[in-house]
Amino acid sequence: xxxxxxxxxxxxxxxxxxxxxxxxxxxxxxxxxxxxxxxxxxxxxxxxxxxxxxxxxxxxxxxxxxxxxxxxxxxxxxxxxxxxxxxxxxxxxxxxxxxxxxxxxxxxxxxxxxxxxxxxxxxxxxxxxxxxxxxxxxxxxxxxxxxxxxxxxxxxxxxxxxxxxxxxxxxxxxxxxxxxxxxxxxxxxxxxxxxxxxxxxxxxxxxxxxxxxxxxxxxxxxxxxxxxxxxxxxxxxxxxxxxxxxxxxxxxxxxxxxxxxxxxxxxxxxxxxxxxxxxxxxxxxxxxxxxxxxxxxxxxxxxxxxxxxxxxxxxxxxxxxxxxxxxxxxxxxxxxxxxxxxxxxxxxxxxxxxxxxxxxxxxxxxxxxxxxxxxxxxxxxxxxxxxxxxxxxxxxxxxxxxxxxxxxxxxxxxxxxxxxxxxxxxxxxxxxxxxxxxxxxxxxxxxxxxxxxxxxxxxxxxxxxxxxxxxxxxxxxxxxxxxxxxxxxxxxxxxxxxxxxxxxxxxxxxxxxxxxxxxxxxxxxxxxxxxxxxxxxxxxxxxxxxxxxxxxxxxxxxxxxxxxxxxxxxxxxxxxxxxxxxxxxxxxxxxxxxxxxxxxxxxxxxxxxxxxxxxxxxxxxxxxxxxxxxxxxxxxxxxxxxxxxxxxxxxxxxxxxxxxxxxxxxxxxxxxxxxxxxxxxxxxxxxxxxxxxxxxxxxxxxxxxxxxxx
Numbered sequence: 001x002x003x004x005x006x007x008x009x010x011x012x013x014x015x016x017x018x019x020x021x022x023x024x025x026x027x028x029x030x031x032x033x034x035x036x037x038x039x040x041x042x043x044x045x046x047x048x049x050x051x052x053x054x055x056x057x058x059x060x061x062x063x064x065x066x067x068x069x070x071x072x073x074x075x076x077x078x079x080x081x082x083x084x085x086x087x088x089x090x091x092x093x094x095x096x097x098x099x100x101x102x103x104x105x106x107x108x109x110x111x112x113x114x115x116x117x118x119x120x121x122x123x124x125x126x127x128x129x130x131x132x133x134x135x136x137x138x139x140x141x142x143x144x145x146x147x148x149x150x151x152x153x154x155x156x157x158x159x160x161x162x163x164x165x166x167x168x169x170x171x172x173x174x175x176x177x178x179x180x181x182x183x184x185x186x187x188x189x190x191x192x193x194x195x196x197x198x199x200x201x202x203x204x205x206x207x208x209x210x211x212x213x214x215x216x217x218x219x220x221x222x223x224x225x226x227x228x229x230x231x232x233x234x235x236x237x238x239x240x241x242x243x244x245x246x247x248x249x250x251x252x253x254x255x256x257x258x259x260x261x262x263x264x265x266x267x268x269x270x271x272x273x274x275x276x277x278x279x280x281x282x283x284x285x286x287x288x289x290x291x292x293x294x295x296x297x298x299x300x301x302x303x304x305x306x307x308x309x310x311x312x313x314x315x316x317x318x319x320x321x322x323x324x325x326x327x328x329x330x331x332x333x334x335x336x337x338x339x340x341x342x343x344x345x346x347x348x349x350x351x352x353x354x355x356x357x358x359x360x361x362x363x364x365x366x367x368x369x370x371x372x373x374x375x376x377x378x379x380x381x382x383x384x385x386x387x388x389x390x391x392x393x394x395x396x397x398x399x400x401x402x403x404x405x406x407x408x409x410x411x412x413x414x415x416x417x418x419x420x421x422x423x424x425x426x427x428x429x430x431x432x433x434x435x436x437x438x439x440x441x442x443x444x445x446x447x448x449x450x451x452x453x454x455x456x457x458x459x460x461x462x463x464x465x466x467x468x469x470x471x472x473x474x475x476x477x478x479x480x481x482x483x484x485x486x487x488x489x490x491x492x493x494x495x496x497x498x499x500x501x502x503x504x505x506x507x508x509x510x511x512x513x514x515x516x517x518x519x520x521x522x523x524x525x526x527x528x529x530x531x532x533x534x535x536x537x538x539x540x541x542x543x544x545x546x547x548x549x550x551x552x553x554x555x556x557x558x559x560x561x562x563x564x565x566x567x568x569x570x571x572x573x574x575x576x577x578x579x580x581x582x583x584x585x586x587x588x589x590x591x592x593x594x595x596x597x598x599x600x601x602x603x604x605x606x607x608x609x610x611x612x613x614x615x616x617x618x619x620x621x622x623x624x625x626x627x628x629x630x631x632x633x634x635x636x637x638x639x640x641x642x643x644x645x646x647x648x649x650x651x652x653x654x655x656x657x658x659x660x661x662x663x664x665x666x667x668x669x670x671x672x673x674x675x676x677x678x679x680x681x682x683x684x685x686x687x688x689x690x691x692x693x694x695x696x697x698x699x700x701x702x703x704x705x706x707x708x709x710x
Contacts, residue, residue, distance in 0.1 A: 033645060035638045040647035043111045047630075050104035054623065057097040057104075061184070064093060065616050068609040072193045082195050085607050091185060098181035105177050105626055110141040111646070112170060112630055115637040116163060118644035124160050125689030125706060128664065128680040129673075135656050135692070135703075139649040144170045170629050176622045187615040188608050192453050194268045197602035205257040205273045205507075206443055206515020206595040219522055221584045222540060225555030228456040229475045230583055231264045232256060233274065233448035233494035236480070236487075244285040245316040246419040246571045251279040251480075252370055253579060254446055254496050255586045257593075261456050263603055267494065269449040272599020273507050275441050275519070275586060276496075278370040279579055282319060283390075283419040283435040283571040286310040289333075291410035291423050293340060304340040306391065308410075308423075309333050312364060312434055319436055321364045334363040339539040340430070341393040342546045351561050353393035355550075356540040356574075363387045366436040370502050384440040390570045392420075392431040419570055433570040439578055440520050445510040445597075447497040453604055454492030459555065470558035479576040481563045511597040522585035523578070556580070643692050643701045655692050658702035 036044065067081045084093055117137040120126055126134050144167055233254035240247045254274040256264045291308040311333035312321050321332065338357030366385045367373050413429065415422040420431045459472035476482050478491050488495045499505050508514050541550040542560050556577060563573040610616065637644075645651050657665060668676050690703050 032642075038637070038641065038645055039111075040645065042647050043114070046107045046111055047634075050108045051627075053100050053104040057100040058620070058623065061094065061097050061616070064090065065187070065610045065613065069611065069613070072191075072609075077193075077195070085193070085609055086195050086605075088608065090188065090607075090609055094184045094188075095181045098184065101180055101623070102177055105174065105623075107141075108626075108630055109144050109170065109174055112633050113142055113144045114138045114140075114646045115633045116144070116167060118641050118646065119633075119636055120160060120163055121690075121692040122641045122643055124163070125691040128661075128690055128705075129677050131661075131690045131703060132656055132668075135652045136649075138644055139647050139652045144174060166629060166633065169625070173622060173625050173629065177626065180619055180622075183615045183619050185615075187610040187612050189611045190606050190608050191611055192266055192604035193607050193609065194602035194604050195607070197269050198600045199602060200598060200600045202596040203257050203272050203599040203601075204593040204596040205275060207518055207589060207592055208594045209514060209516035219585075219588075221522060221581050221588075222552045222556065224584065225553040226580065226584050228261065228458045229478060229580060230256070230261070230456050230587060231267075231454055231478070231493060232579075232583070233270070233446070233496040234488040235496035235498055238485075241418055242316070244418055245282060246284075246569055247282045247316070247318070248280055248480075248571045248575050250368075251575070252276050252496055253279045254444075254448060254494075255583060256494070257599075259587065259590045265455045266453050266604040267450065268453075268602045268604055269447075270494065270599065270601040271447045272445065272601065273443055273511065273513075273597040274446045274448070275515075276370065276444050276446065277441045277519075277579075277582055278384075278438040279575055280366070280369065281435055281437045281571040281575040281578070282316060282366060283433045283569075283574070284312055284315040284319065285415060285417065285419055285421045286312045286315060286432075286434045287333075288412040288421055288423050288432070290335075291412065292407060293410060293428070294407040295405060305337055306340050306410075306430065307335070307337045309335050310389075310432075310434060318367045319364055320367065334359065336389060338389055338391060339541075339550065341391050342541050342543045342550075343393060343395075344543050345545050350565060351543060352564050353395075354542040354560070354564060355391050356542070357389040357391065358538045359387040359389060364436055366438050369438045371438065371440060371442060372503060384438045386437050386439055388435050388437070388574070390433050390435060390574065392564075394431060395428050417568070435570060435574050437574065437578060439523065439582065441517055441582070442502075443507040443515050444499070444502060444505045445507060446499070446505070448494040449497075450492075450494040451489065452492070457492075459559070470555070470562065472559050472562055475559065476563060476566075476576065479579055481567065481572045481576040483567055507597060513595050513597055515593075515595040518589070519582050519585040523581055643694070655702055658695065658700070658704060659698070660690070660705040661703045 039047075063078075064081065064084070067078060068085075071077050071081070084090055114137055117134040121131070121134050121138075233256065235250075235252040237250040239249040254276040256267060256270070257272075257274060258264050258267065287310065289309045289311070291306070293304055293306050296303040296305055312319060313333070321334070336357065336359060339355060341353040341355040343353050344351050364385055364387045365373065369384070371384050408425070408428075410423050410425055410428075410430075413422040413424060415431075417431075419433045421433065422429060422431055424430055457474045457478040459470060459475045462469045462471040473482070477486075478493065480486065480491060503509075539550050540552050542552070542557050542564075544554075544557070559580070560573045560577055563576055564570065567573075643655070664676060664680050667679050671679065688706050690705050692701065693704050694701050695704055
């Protein structure tokens with residue numbers, strides 16, 4: 001045996017020079033491998049751990065989406081979700097989950113690439129140019145993008161259309177997965193959510209009854225218009241109409257004890273003290289007698305006085321009428337003196353010539369209100385009911401002015417309206433409705449809630465038609481003074497929960513505190529004529545171009561006019577008017593409130609959370625395609641390959657070596673891929689496909705060249 005040469009002395013000597021290499025080696029034993037062995041422990045771990053990671057990330061994202069879209073409506077918000085949202089971590093969570101998804105899918109796509117390489121080598125073969133790379137891909141962690149050259153090299157032959165389609169789909173899908181976070185973030189939008197429904201603190205809701213100053217000095221809300229119409233809480237029952245009455249239905253309206261509009265608009269739930277008024281109004285068609293109209297001053301049409309006697313007995317079962325004389329408790333009629341509604345001097349005007357005349361608290365009681373019947377602790381003769389007449393002058397200007405020049409007797413006429421009584425003679429006619437209202441407020445412990453935010457309503461003068469028109473639709477809608485029925489929630493209000501015993505819920509009983517019931521008093525208005533000659537009750541004119549004494553602010557006038565014209569319902573008009581005036585006084589004095597009690601409430605905060613599923617569904621579709629492609633490749637690998645053990649580098653190198661590739665391998669040691677591409681063309685290998693299969697001559701699993709038949 002010759003002595004081996006030293007590699008240090010002969011560095012370029014071929015390994016074929018040794019006797020050991022020259023001796024023939026037996027063919028390796030072919031052993032059938034299980035699917036687990038073929039995949040390898042590392043690849044199995046990548047598939048299992050990667051899938052678990054993806055499911056974990058998707059599960060957490062689903063949690064964020066489900067709670068954001070569904071949980072915010074139900075109010076059931078998990079603490080973890082609130083922690084993430086309140087700290088503005090939603091976008092960070094999405095980014096982190098997206099990173100986990102991208103890393104896991106990228107690792108799994110390396111396994112996919114190795115599987116596709118094995119399938120190509122064993123099932124359809126590869127060109128001599130692609131064969132070494134495909135063989136090495138079975139053990140190297142490369143992605144599907146490394147297979148693109150193989151796809152390009154086989155397009156013209158069409159030999160692997162199915163595999164090429166899988167590869168292209170996977171590459172495009174992998175590219176889409178890189179934008180996971182960008183896609184998911186598109187579902188986010190700023191929205192308002194109640195993160196804490198039980199925020200508790202003391203709420204000031206009323207004025208102390210120990211006043212040291214006259215709080216009402218210089219105040220006249222009839223001559224002041226609101227900039228906005230605040231949102232409120234409401235409990236309302238269905239309105240009813242009879243042959244001679246119109247009833248708005250039981251209506252309780254609570255004024256939200258928050259001075260800032262932003263707080264009222266975003267208030268979703270409230271449990272605590274609140275000022276509540278009974279806003280129910282009933283207007284009836286009374287029996288009239290002893291009717292006259294007289295001219296006090298022939299220079300001013302506003303000074304025509306209508307006098308008469310009205311009787312509302314048995315008109316409506318929910319109203320009792322009694323004499324102010326405590327010794328006579330028989331049901332009686334009452335007399336009235338009211339200024340006639342002033343005529344509108346504008347020709348062809350649609351405005352009604354209407355006015356409101358107060359009878360005061362000396363006639364009638366509206367029963368079954370929020371304050372118990374017979375409760376006189378507020379010092380009012382009939383408890384808490386205010387009676388008022390609303391009149392409408394239906395005569396043309398010329399007939400009215402020329403006819404009513406002296407004391408004239410009038411008679412009640414036939415009327416088809418449920419709430420309007422008609423009276424007059426053959427020359428002049430008027431409509432009259434007797435309305436009852438319980439405006440005395442009380443303070444109660446209440447519960448109110450809303451599922452949505454809603455801003456304070458506002459009205460504006462619309463000049464687009466040339467003639468300015470007061471557009472008050474949103475105000476009237478909020479006040480339920482439009483045709484058609486709608487719930488409190490549909491009108492943007494908080495829903496006031498009903499209470500079986502309102503008296504037991506008064507703040508005096510619940511919190512042992514009492515606020516001064518002042519807002520009713522602010523509705524009163526000084527009338528010089530009452531103090532001087534008492535010719536007529538306090539009158540509010542709803543027409544333009546009248547003397548200032550009886551005029552009211554144009555916004556009040558326009559609101560009442562629009563409601564009367566659109567609904568013909570005096571009860572709705574007065575209900576809206578009284579609510580507005582009471583609200584104005586309530587919030588005007590808000591900074592002076594000192595009476596407080598604990599309350600819990602939830603105010604919506606603006607947060608950036610998912611509001612839709614579209615982009616989330618898109619990402620789930622991309623991930624679904626990823627797993628479909630991965631499963632298809634796994635099934636094909638397990639069922640259609642025998643010679644490839646993924647992750648084994650020695651096998652990948654060894655299977656390249658064969659008699660068919662010996663020439664190419666020999667020259668490749670010091671050549672570039674481009675040089676080798678030219679060399680294999682000369683050797684003839686490039687004319688066919690190279691497969692990994694068991695050689696019939698050597699018994700090895702090796703690269704075997706197969707030339708297509710011509």
